[in-house]
Amino acid sequence: MGFDAAGRTGERTEPVPSVPGRNGEPARSGPAGGRPARFGNPLSAAAEPPRMFRQFRSNVEAALEGALADLDYPTDDLGIEEPPGDVDAALASSVAFRLASEAGAPPPQVAGEVADAVDPAGVEYLARVETSGPYLNFFTDDAYAADTLEAARDERYGRLPDRGESAVVEHTSANPTGPVHVGRARNPIVGDATANALEYAGYDVDRHYYVNDAGRQIAVFTWAYETFDEADLPEPERDKPDYDLVRYYRAGSELLEEGDEREVEAAEAEVQAILQGLEEGDEATYDRVEEVVDTVLAGMRETLERLPAEFDEFVKETRFMRDGSTDRVAERLQAMDEATLEEGAWQLDLSEFGIEKKLVFLRSDGTSLYTTRDLAHHEWKFERYDRAVTVIGEDHKLAFDQLRHALGLLGNDTEQLEQLFYSWVNLPGGEGMSTRAGTGVDLDDLLDEAVARAREEVETRMDDRIRDDDLGEADVDRIARQVGIGAVRYDIVSKQPTKAITFEWERALDFEAQSAPYVQYVHARCCGILAEAEKGDADESQAAAGAEVDPDALSTPEERALVAEIARFPAVVEEAAEDLEPHRVATYTRSFAETFNAFYRECPVLSADDPDTRTARLALVAAARHTVANALDVLGVAAPESM
RNA sequence: GGGCGGCUAGUUCAGCGGACAGAACGUUUGGUUCCGGACCAAAAGGUCGGGGGUUCAAAUCCCUCGCCGCCCGCCA
Numbered sequence: 163m164g165f166d167a168a169g170r171t172g173e174r175t176e177p178v179p180s181v182p183g184r185n186g187e188p189a190r191s192g193p194a195g196g197r198p199a200r201f202g203n204p205l206s207a208a209a210e211p212p213r214m215f216r217q218f219r220s221n222v223e224a225a226l227e228g229a230l231a232d233l234d235y236p237t238d239d240l241g242i243e244e245p246p247g248d249v250d251a252a253l254a255s256s257v258a259f260r261l262a263s264e265a266g267a268p269p270p271q272v273a274g275e276v277a278d279a280v281d282p283a284g285v286e287y288l289a290r291v292e293t294s295g296p297y298l299n300f301f302t303d304d305a306y307a308a309d310t311l312e313a314a315r316d317e318r319y320g321r322l323p324d325r326g327e328s329a330v331v332e333h334t335s336a337n338p339t340g341p342v343h344v345g346r347a348r349n350p351i352v353g354d355a356t357a358n359a360l361e362y363a364g365y366d367v368d369r370h371y372y373v374n375d376a377g378r379q380i381a382v383f384t385w386a387y388e389t390f391d392e393a394d395l396p397e398p399e400r401d402k403p404d405y406d407l408v409r410y411y412r413a414g415s416e417l418l419e420e421g422d423e424r425e426v427e428a429a430e431a432e433v434q435a436i437l438q439g440l441e442e443g444d445e446a447t448y449d450r451v452e453e454v455v456d457t458v459l460a461g462m463r464e465t466l467e468r469l470p471a472e473f474d475e476f477v478k479e480t481r482f483m484r485d486g487s488t489d490r491v492a493e494r495l496q497a498m499d500e501a502t503l504e505e506g507a508w509q510l511d512l513s514e515f516g517i518e519k520k521l522v523f524l525r526s527d528g529t530s531l532y533t534t535r536d537l538a539h540h541e542w543k544f545e546r547y548d549r550a551v552t553v554i555g556e557d558h559k560l561a562f563d564q565l566r567h568a569l570g571l572l573g574n575d576t577e578q579l580e581q582l583f584y585s586w587v588n589l590p591g592g593e594g595m596s597t598r599a600g601t602g603v604d605l606d607d608l609l610d611e612a613v614a615r616a617r618e619e620v621e622t623r624m625d626d627r628i629r630d631d632d633l634g635e636a637d638v639d640r641i642a643r644q645v646g647i648g649a650v651r652y653d654i655v656s657k658q659p660t661k662a663i664t665f666e667w668e669r670a671l672d673f674e675a676q677s678a679p680y681v682q683y684v685h686a687r688c689c690g691i692l693a694e695a696e697k698g699d700a701d702e703s704q705a706a707a708g709a710e711v712d713p714d715a716l717s718t719p720e721e722r723a724l725v726a727e728i729a730r731f732p733a734v735v736e737e738a739a740e741d742l743e744p745h746r747v748a749t750y751t752r753s754f755a756e757t758f759n760a761f762y763r764e765c766p767v768l769s770a771d772d773p774d775t776r777t778a779r780l781a782l783v784a785a786a787r788h789t790v791a792n793a794l795d796v797l798g799v800a801a802p803e804s805m
Numbered sequence: 806g807g808g809c810g811g812c813u814a815g816u817u818c819a820g821c822g823g824a825c826a827g828a829a830c831g832u833u834u835g836g837u838u839c840c841g842g843a844c845c846a847a848a849a850g851g852u853c854g855g856g857g858g859u860u861c862a863a864a865u866c867c868c869u870c871g872c873c874g875c876c877c878g879c880c881a
Contacts, residue, residue, distance in 0.1 A: 241823080243822095243823070243824095245824075246824060246825085246827095247827085248824090248825095249824075254823095254824085256822095256823050256824085256862090259823070259861060259862070260861090262861075263861080269861080294824075295824070296823090296824080296861095297823085297824060337881070374881065377880075377881055378880060378881075379880080379881065380881095504879095505879080506879080507879045508879095509879090516808095517808095518807085518808090518877085519808095519876095519877060522878085522879050523879095524879080525879040526879060527879080529879085531879070531880080531881090532880075532881050533881090555875090556809080556810065556874085556875055556876080557875055557876065558875095558876085558881085559808090559809060559810085559875080559876065560808080560809085560875095560876055560877065561876090561881085563809095583809095583810085585810070585811080585874070585875075586874070586875070588874085619843075620843095623842095623843065627841070627842095628837085628841055628842075629840090629841040631841085645843085653817095656818080656819090657817090657818070657819095658811095658818090658819090660810060660811070661810090661811065661812095661818085662810090662811070662873080662874055662875090669816090669817070669830095672817090672830075673843070674829085674830065674843080675817070675818095675829055675830050676817085676818075676819090676828070676829045676830080677829090677843090679843050680829085680843070680844090682843085683841080683843050683844075684844095686841070686843090687840085687841055687844090689841095690840070690841050691840050691841085694840060694841095695840085745819090746819095748819095749818095749819055749820090749828095752819085752828070752829085753819095753828085756828080759844065759845070760845085762840080762841095762844085762845090763844085763845060763846090766839070766840065767840055768840045769839070769840065770840095783840090804841085805841090805843075
């Protein structure tokens with residue numbers, strides 16, 4: 163849905179060398195690719211991508227369920243949960259609480275009984291079960307660590323098996339009326355990350371931008387563009403088509419709002435003529451509108467690509483008027499019991515679904531409305547995709563509910579339709595952002611400022627860099643862009659979309675806080691260590707890249723914690739995709755960075771005490787690198803090899 | 806007026822039925838002969854908006870009140 167809600171993004175712009183497997187392409191063959199597995203359960207390159215933690219969890223669930231059944235306890239609620247940070251187990255269960263009354267014994271005693279009934283020997287990845295008071299704690303074994311390292315050796319680590327299902331993510335879909343402003347930026351950023359998450363989760367994803375090229379706003383725009391003289395307009399804020407044309411739109415809107423009666427009347431007649439022309443399928447009218455729409459859209463795309471947010475398809479609303487599907491939808495609706503004709507306008511009564519607001523689908527002059535066309539649009543999506551996800555502003559909640567129920571009445575399976583609502587981004591002082599009124603901060607300005615500030619940061623830090631790797635001017639450019647834009651994206655994608663955001667320059671461009679650079683730095687560190695290892699002994703680096711790794715060599719709490727964190731990644735991807743909550747991946751990267759930094763502090767890699775430890779730690783660093791690179795990739799944030 | 810969403814440390818946010826509510830920024834203190842200090846360690850800081858309720862267990866579920874936002878167009 164488009165209009166004002168903007169929506170989705172696509173990322174993948176410049177090929178960031180450090181992020182393998184970007185764009186869904188098979189990762190380039192690197193040191194980790196295609197080598198025969200050496201330990202534990204061999205995982206050939208062709209095998210299904212593993213989901214370490216998920217696998218362990220389902221194993222534990224089965225084992226616990228079996229134990230409870232053996233003891234004649236109910237198995238409907240296993241109480242499986244992730245234990246608090248200071249508990250070393252990978253999973254825990256609080257079933258004992260629930261069983262206590264039935265067993266007639268205190269929870270700790272029941273926990274002991276259940277623990278004894280679980281035989282770890284028959285459960286893959288389960289080393290042992292212990293109790294801690296009323297809780298059961300499940301610990302992983304060496305094979306789990308070994309398989310995790312093996313799995314994460316693959317640069318595509320975190321990508322789940324192909325599900326054989328397709329999904330379309332519609333996002334951004336901002337009306338082509340002018341430059342993208344920050345108030346709309348949440349849509350492409352959240353939308354792109356959502357599409358990425360689905361792609362990682364094994365869906366075949368297409369990203370769509372639904373272009374409103376048939377509404378009143380566009381008719382006004384077209385009329386204004388053809389009517390006003392450029393000499394009477396202010397200078398454009400940028401040398402870009404969207405900034406150029408928005409001047410006409412603003413001038414036209416102003417005239418309609420504040421012009422004298424005669425002027426407004428004449429203008430309205432023009433606008434109505436354009437709307438009628440579109441409705442009747444007049445080719446000349448389409449051409450006039452298309453010129454304005456395509457020109458503005460080209461400018462908007464340029465901005466979105468900086469994020470990067472790219473689309474597989476720009477689907478125009480007029481398409482569903484021209485192919486007759488909108489008319490057919492209207493006819494089908496008219497035949498329904500829920501359809502009523504009031505004051506000449508056809509409406510749909512959705513009160514049976516608890517929606518008191520009637521849905522008007524044909525105006526009294528017989529023309530269709532946005533929603534009518536969107537119904538045809540969604541049926542078109544349903545025919546082509548298994549899942550249709552829409553990222554849309556919360557101001558469209560009611561309209562979306564109506565759309566969903568109308569689609570259901572039309573006989574569609576609305577289970578296919580999912581939406582992700584996000585709240586507004588406001589300016590300090592509560593002012594909203596509007597393209598028409600020209601209030602707000604342009605996304606181009608925000609990104610420019612972000613890159614400029616990041617560049618300053620890079621330059622001031624350049625002097626006290628310890629690592630001696632000769633960064634040149636091109637690197638400074640690259641880093642400023644990766645860090646600056648990454649910070650903006652991360653700041654937005656890391657928050658739950660339902661929370662309102664007030665835009666503040668200082669906060670949006672704070673590189674300290676829990677920001678992209680903090681996580682990007684971890685990636686650069688991993689790359690630094692691995693590069694250093696390669697410069698050294700060739701045999702050793704090869705060993706690190708592919709040879710035997712003895713999981714016993716990873717015995718410190720920090721190493722074990724890092725392995726456990728790496729193992730969680732596929733599960734995080736899966737949950738983020740299923741629940742359409744990309745911010746979870748951001749939360750994960752934060753926790754991952756902390757875990758990695760603790761490892762880094764306590765465990766020397768290149769100067770490890772013995773060769774086995776060094777080899778194992780190098781493998782761990784390589785695994786960490788792939789994990790953090792891909793987590794950032796899901797978020798659409800670049801993973802720099804140096805910064 | 807009705808519907809929906811938000812309310813967690815000074816600030817920005819995680820957590821959304823279970824083990825003492827977590828992190829970052831800011832504040833205070835400390836850390837570089839050693840793989841990247843955009844880092845790390847420690848301290849201080851919280852009636853999880855108020856009040857009821859359900860539960861062995863509530864920030865998390867229910868009710869209610871308050872404040873903020875969004876929506877209730879033959880606009881999109």
